Each structure stands twice: as C-alpha cells, then as structure tokens.
Amino acid sequence: xxxxxxxxxxxxxxxxxxxxxxxxxxxxxxxxxxxxxxxxxxxxxxxxxxxxxxxxxxxxxxxxxxxxxxxxxxxxxxxxxxxxxxxxxxxxxxxxxxxxxxxxxxxxxxxxxxxxxxxxxxxxxxxxxxxxxxxxxxxxxxxxxxxxxxxxxxxxxxxxxxxxxxxxxxxxxxxxxxxxxxxxxxxxxxxxxxxxxxxxxxxxxxxxxxxxxxxxxxxxxxxxxxxxxxxxxxxxxxxxxxxxxxxxxxxxxxxxxxxxxxxxxxxxxxxxx
Amino acid sequence: xxxxxxxxxxxxxxxxxxxxxxxxxxxxxxxxxxxxxxxxxxxxxxxxxxxxxxxxxxxxxxxxxxxxxxxxxxxxxxxxxxxxxxxxxxxxxxxxxxxxxxxxxxxxxxxxxxxxxxxxxxxxxxxxxxxxxxxxxxxxxxxxxxxxxxxxxxxxxxxxxxxxxxxxxx
Numbered sequence: 001x002x003x004x005x006x007x008x009x010x011x012x013x014x015x016x017x018x019x020x021x022x023x024x025x026x027x028x029x030x031x032x033x034x035x036x037x038x039x040x041x042x043x044x045x046x047x048x049x050x051x052x053x054x055x056x057x058x059x060x061x062x063x064x065x066x067x068x069x070x071x072x073x074x075x076x077x078x079x080x081x082x083x084x085x086x087x088x089x090x091x092x093x094x095x096x097x098x099x100x101x102x103x104x105x106x107x108x109x110x111x112x113x114x115x116x117x118x119x120x121x122x123x124x125x126x127x128x129x130x131x132x133x134x135x136x137x138x139x140x141x142x143x144x145x146x147x148x149x150x151x152x153x154x155x156x157x158x159x160x161x162x163x164x165x166x167x168x169x170x171x172x173x174x175x176x177x178x179x180x181x182x183x184x185x186x187x188x189x190x191x192x193x194x195x196x197x198x199x200x201x202x203x204x205x206x207x208x209x210x211x212x213x214x215x216x217x218x219x220x221x222x223x224x225x226x227x228x229x230x231x232x233x234x235x236x237x238x239x240x241x242x243x244x245x246x247x248x249x250x251x252x253x254x255x256x257x258x259x260x261x262x263x264x265x266x267x268x269x270x271x272x273x
Numbered sequence: 274x275x276x277x278x279x280x281x282x283x284x285x286x287x288x289x290x291x292x293x294x295x296x297x298x299x300x301x302x303x304x305x306x307x308x309x310x311x312x313x314x315x316x317x318x319x320x321x322x323x324x325x326x327x328x329x330x331x332x333x334x335x336x337x338x339x340x341x342x343x344x345x346x347x348x349x350x351x352x353x354x355x356x357x358x359x360x361x362x363x364x365x366x367x368x369x370x371x372x373x374x375x376x377x378x379x380x381x382x383x384x385x386x387x388x389x390x391x392x393x394x395x396x397x398x399x400x401x402x403x404x405x406x407x408x409x410x411x412x413x414x415x416x417x418x419x420x421x422x423x424x425x426x427x428x429x430x431x432x433x434x435x436x437x438x439x440x441x442x443x
Contacts, residue, residue: 039423
C-alpha cells in the first residue's frame with residue numbers, strides 16, 4: 001500500500017474540515033495509507049509569504065520537508081498552493097547544495113536538518129498516476145449524475161517545466177478523474193483561467209480578485225454546470241466566499257476528494273457539503 | 274514622463290544576480306505576457322511594461338507601483354513566453370525588493386502577522402473546531418494549530434530570518 005505524510009495546509013483544516021475528512025476517507029477506500037505530518041506548519045503560502053521574503057519562505061518550507069524526511073515518507077498535498085510551495089522548495093533544495101546548506105543553518109536553530117530527500121505529490125497526481133482512472137472507477141458504489149465545471153487552478157500543473165504532469169493549456173487529468181464518478185465534465189470558456197485568489201490578490205485587492213471569480217462562474221453557469229470541482233481549498237474558498245459575499249451563482253463548490261466521497265456513498269453532511 | 278536620469282543603471286544587474294532574476298534581460302518586449310494575463314485583461318496592468326521598467330532601471334517606479342501586486346502568479350505568461358523569461362519569479366523577486374524598502378499593504382502585512390502568531394495563514398477558531406469535531410475529526414489537527422512545540426519552533430525560524438521584525442511594525 002502506498003504510504004504518504006498528509007500535508008494539511010491551513011485552509012482545509014481551519015475552514016473546510018469536510019475536505020480533510022473526505023481526503024482521509026477516500027484515501028482509505030482507495031488503498032492509500034496516510035500518516036500525520038506531525039508538527040507541520042503553513043507551507044508557507046506562496047502568495048504573500050514568498051512575495052515578502054523568499055528566504056523565510058524557503059526555510060519554513062524546508063522545515064516541513066524535513067519533518068516528512070525524518071518519518072521516511074513523501075508528502076501528499078490536497079491544495080495547489082501547498083503543492084506549489086512545497087514542490088518548488090523541494091525542487092530548489094534537492095538540487096542546490098549551497099541553498100540547502102544555507103537553509104540548514106537556519107533550521108539548526110530548532111535542531112532540524114533537511115537532507116534533500118523528500119518528494120512532494122499532489123493527491124490528484126497520485127490518484128491519476130499511481131492508482132489509475134479504471135481502478136478508481138471500480139471502487140465507486142454510488143455513480144453520480146451531475147454536470148460539473150472542472151477548475152484546475154494554477155499551481156497544480158504550472159510551472160509545467162518542473163511539474164511535468166499534463167499539458168497546462170489543454171489538460172485532461174482532472175476531467176478524467178471527475179468522469180470516473182459518472183459526473184460529466186463540461187467544457188467552458190477560459191477554463192484554464194485563474195480563480196483570482198493567488199499571489200496575495202485576494203487579500204490585497206479583493207475587488208480585482210472577485211472579478212476573476214465572477215467571470216469564471218458566469219462562464220461555468222453559461223454551459224449549465226451544477227458543481228465547480230476544484231483540487232485546492234484556496235480556490236475552493238475563493239469560489240465559495242465570492243458566492244456568499246458578492247453574488248450567488250448557484251454553483252456548489254466541491255473539492256475532488258468530496259466528489260469521490262459522494263461516489264463512495266459517504267453522506268453529504270459528513271463531507272461538509 | 275520618465276527620463277533616463279531617473280534610472281538606476283545598476284538595478285538590472287542587481288536583479289539579474291539574484292535568485293529568480295537571471296532572465297530579466299532576455300525579454301524582447303513581444304507582449305505575449307500582457308496578452309496572456311487575466312489581471313491585465315481586467316485592469317490597466319501590463320506585464321510587459323513592468324519588465325521593461327525593470328530592465329531600464331526605473332527602480333523606484335517599479336518597486337512602488339501597485340502593478341507589482343496585480344499578479345496572481347497564475348503562470349500563464351511564463352508558460353507562453355517565447356524567450357523563457359521567468360516572469361513570475363521576477364515579479365516575486367521585485368516584490369521582495371519592494372518589501373525590503375518597506376512597501377507592503379496593510380492586508381498583506383496582516384497575513385504575515387498570522388504566520389508569526391499561529392504558524393498558519395488562516396487561524397483555527399472555536400466555530401471550526403466545533404465543526405471538525407461534529408464530523409468526527411480531532412478538534413485540532415496535528416500541525417502548528419494544535420502543537421505548541423511546533424509553533425514555538427516556527428516562531429524561532431521566523432525570528433532568525435528576520436521575518437518577525439519585517440511584519441512586526443518595527
């Protein structure tokens with residue numbers, strides 16, 4: 001059984017616990033063993049923290065990578081932002097001994113050392129590449145009949161030269177994973193557009209941020225989508241809060257783990273839906 | 274109007290010598306970035322212009338411009354750039370330089386303060402602890418939200434890197 005340290009991040013455990021619960025239940029059902037990444041912190045957030053000070057961003061990320069390394073397991077994330085930060089940090093530190101040494105000097109303050117061994121995975125990548133769509137489909141007991149708009153978000157596939165998961169302009173991974181449940185992924189205008197939350201724009205420029213989100217939701221609504229499927233609690237929050245605070249588009253915001261929870265017969269209330 | 278005597282001739286060189294800034298001078302101003310930018314479609318922000326100003330050494334103008342904070346780091350520009358300019362990395366580096374000079378918005382600073390206080394940029398509270406419990410999760414997760422020793426360690430790191438002072442209002 002594949003085994004990973006679950007990196008929770010901030011938004012899922014503190015705002016969408018149903019996403020955390022769904023992840024735990026779905027991984028159990030699909031045969032992925034999750035262990036706690038005890039003592040982990042914020043990834044830290046690529047938007048504001050990396051924009052403020054890259055040395056701090058790298059040091060805090062390195063501490064998280066070191067905790068997984070000590071447990072002898074790789075990291076699995078349920079958030080594009082955490083994936084973006086931790087994957088990028090691992091990409092830097094696992095390939096640059098000088099930067100690794102500089103970060104370890106900071107980490108020695110708290111008795112932690114990182115040796116550049118941890119690999120970072122996105123849960124949808126693990127589902128698609130390690131389990132495969134057919135094997136996943138075979139586990140579902142409650143096929144779904146719903147039209148959905150898939151939202152990839154930005155940091156799942158990009159920058160594609162280091163992530164190498166799928167074509168960043170015309171990807172198919174998530175559409176295939178979603179359709180394994182019986183749901184239909186409908187194409188919509190500017191599908192690859194950002195939700196508007198990243199880069200510190202949600203906190204720093206909320207009006208601009210919600211313009212992105214509203215444009216996306218109008219395009220989703222125009223093709224008859226009922227659910228928005230995301231793989232990132234921050235995109236999830238952006239679509240959810242914009243509908244609560246700005247305008248309700250009647251689109252249910254659903255993380256892929258929650259959709260899989262439904263297809264496995266887990267009650268909606270437990271999934272936080 | 275901007276004149277060349279406002280330029281810092283060493284700025285481009287400084288940016289190029291820093292992590293993420295190496296590709297600055299590769300830009301030949303084709304504008305693919307601006308055309309790909311969702312933020313630029315909704316505002317007057319132009320990625321190409323920002324990069325050009327950095328190339329020319331218009332340091333103060335670049336670092337104090339609100340445009341620097343319009344980017345959601347969606348990577349659309351960087352994926353399409355025919356010159357391999359690492360645009361998002363450049364913007365991140367320019368933001369670091371701006372912050373070093375004290376340019377930071379109040380809401381961004383607040384996010385930084387959250388990290389210092391909670392080791393998390395979104396803090397847990399009673400409402401969500403109850404929600405967690407009601408669906409069968411631990412009230413607090415096994416990260417800095419529920420582990421004081423881990424939080425103390427993260428705080429030490431944030432002190433060592435100078436981040437605590439940076440957002441602490443000093």
